Amino acid sequence: MKKISTLVAILFMAITxxxxxxxxxxxxxxxxxxxxxxxxxxxxxxxxxxxxxxxQMHLMLTNPTPVGGTPSIRLFAYPAIAMYESVVPGMSAxxxxxxxxxxxxxxxxxxxGAAYSWPVCANSALAxxxxxxxxxxxDANKAKIDSLEKALNDSYLMLTDTGTFGRSVKFGKAxxxxxxxxxxxxxxADANAPYTLPVGPGLWKPxxxxxxxxxxxxxxxxxxxxxxxxxxxxxVAPPVYSIDPNSDYYKMMKEVHDASLTLTDAQKxxxxxxxxxxxxxxxxxxxxxxxxxxxxxxxNPQLDFTAYAFAKVSIAMMDAGVGVYKVKYxxxxxxxxxxxxxxxxxxxxxxxxxxxxxxxxxxxxxxxAGSFAETLEGLLGTNYHYTDHTYDFxxxxxxxxxxxxxxxxxxxxxxxxxxxxxxxxxxEGAKMGRKIAQNINNTLKFKK
Numbered sequence: 001m002k003k004i005s006t007l008v009a010i011l012f013m014a015i016t017x018x019x020x021x022x023x024x025x026x027x028x029x030x031x032x033x034x035x036x037x038x039x040x041x042x043x044x045x046x047x048x049x050x051x052x053x054x055x056q057m058h059l060m061l062t063n064p065t066p067v068g069g070t071p072s073i074r075l076f077a078y079p080a081i082a083m084y085e086s087v088v089p090g091m092s093a094x095x096x097x098x099x100x101x102x103x104x105x106x107x108x109x110x111x112x113g114a115a116y117s118w119p120v121c122a123n124s125a126l127a128x129x130x131x132x133x134x135x136x137x138x139d140a141n142k143a144k145i146d147s148l149e150k151a152l153n154d155s156y157l158m159l160t161d162t163g164t165f166g167r168s169v170k171f172g173k174a175x176x177x178x179x180x181x182x183x184x185x186x187x188x189a190d191a192n193a194p195y196t197l198p199v200g201p202g203l204w205k206p207x208x209x210x211x212x213x214x215x216x217x218x219x220x221x222x223x224x225x226x227x228x229x230x231x232x233x234x235x236v237a238p239p240v241y242s243i244d245p246n247s248d249y250y251k252m253m254k255e256v257h258d259a260s261l262t263l264t265d266a267q268k269x270x271x272x273x274x275x276x277x278x279x280x281x282x283x284x285x286x287x288x289x290x291x292x293x294x295x296x297x298x299x300n301p302q303l304d305f306t307a308y309a310f311a312k313v314s315i316a317m318m319d320a321g322v323g324v325y326k327v328k329y330x331x332x333x334x335x336x337x338x339x340x341x342x343x344x345x346x347x348x349x350x351x352x353x354x355x356x357x358x359x360x361x362x363x364x365x366x367x368x369a370g371s372f373a374e375t376l377e378g379l380l381g382t383n384y385h386y387t388d389h390t391y392d393f394x395x396x397x398x399x400x401x402x403x404x405x406x407x408x409x410x411x412x413x414x415x416x417x418x419x420x421x422x423x424x425x426x427x428e429g430a431k432m433g434r435k436i437a438q439n440i441n442n443t444l445k446f447k448k
Contacts, residue, residue, distance in 0.1 A: 041090035046306040073285035080314035086125035124172025186223040202241030204359040212357040220326025274414035320371035351419030362429035370433025373404035
């Protein structure tokens with residue numbers, strides 16, 4: 001009798017275990033293949049990341065302005081986070097950013113003991129994020145999103161069993177859905193809410209040739225990725241407004257005017273290079289995504305490092321963008337063109353590159369460059385050689401650098417010789433960007 005009871009108990013446990021496994025696999029399209037060894041993210045190439053970076057740049061260049069008219073950095077920051085979260089379970093030394101980034105929800109868990117194809121996870125996440133963030137894309141661009149996702153999946157299906165493939169697609173999509181829903185509450189939709197322009201001597205006003213209204217005046221109120229990223233970053237204030245020729249303010253603005261009268265071909269070239277793509281306001285910070293991708297291709301890392309670097313750089317730049325617009329609209333400093341026309345008396349003067357429709361101090365491009373350089377120096381070192389081919393498609397000569405700091409200085413020159421910023425605005429902006437990135441480096445923990 002005792003033997004029979006024991007056999008019944010064993011049989012019951014076996015049936016229970018079988019049913020539990022069956023229920024677990026019912027969650028996965030394609031059923032129960034792919035259990036066993038969990039292949040690490042570092043065993044895969046970065047192909048999936050690089051191809052989606054290329055498409056993201058194309059989408060930023062060719063689509064309508066996003067909701068709220070927000071800077072393009074936002075359009076690659078959230079996909080970068082989604083990609084990282086979709087592959088980090090396969091990175092044993094790294095952790096999720098949930099609980100560290102502001103209000104970021106918990107991410108879905110992988111099935112214990114089940115195999116995942118991390119490129120499939122990333123492909124699913126990036127495709128979903130692209131559809132969500134570019135919901136107003138042209139039909140042609142929507143087709144490009146579908147086509148890239150399918151082409152990559154077709155290649156992965158040849159190397160992956162159906163169970164692992166289905167499980168991976170579902171996981172990547174689940175991550176993307178959570179990240180996108182989280183993005184909706186960051187206040188970006190209010191970036192261009194109605195704004196009352198302050199009026200007074202030295203304050204910003206619409207500038208030629210378009211005399212457009214202030215752009216993204218509330219971007220500085222956007223939710224930060226890292227809540228402490230702006231702690232202690234206040235730049236040294238610019239010189240006090242004055243029309244006295246002996247004052248620092250007058251000299252600062254006159255320097256811009258004087259430089260514009262003797263621009264060399266080299267100075268014009270750098271100004272044009274960093275002016276972005278003509279007629280495409282969405283690109284803006286998208287140029288940094290191009291540079292990052294080129295640097296990563298040069299390094300040729302595995303998928304784990306690319307996911308880590310893409311997320312880290314994007315988070316730093318996102319908060320640098322929020323920080324610089326917060327400070328811009330605190331000072332509301334006029335652009336050089338206003339002072340040059342109204343005080344220096346050169347009534348028809350115009351900047352060499354088009355002056356953007358928001359206040360001068362500090363330079364947003366220099367601030368972004370500072371955060372970009374600070375983060376990449378931590379990843380790749382201070383003396384890093386690369387050539388930037390971002391604007392080859394416009395027929396512009398590439399620019400070569402021996403360090404990321406050299407790029408920061410080049411961007412400062414570009415904005416100054418372009419006639420849209422004072423030297424001071426660029427110098428202080430770069431310092432502020434670096435401080436923001438340092439705050440993030442000191443707070444945000446990617447490794448366990």
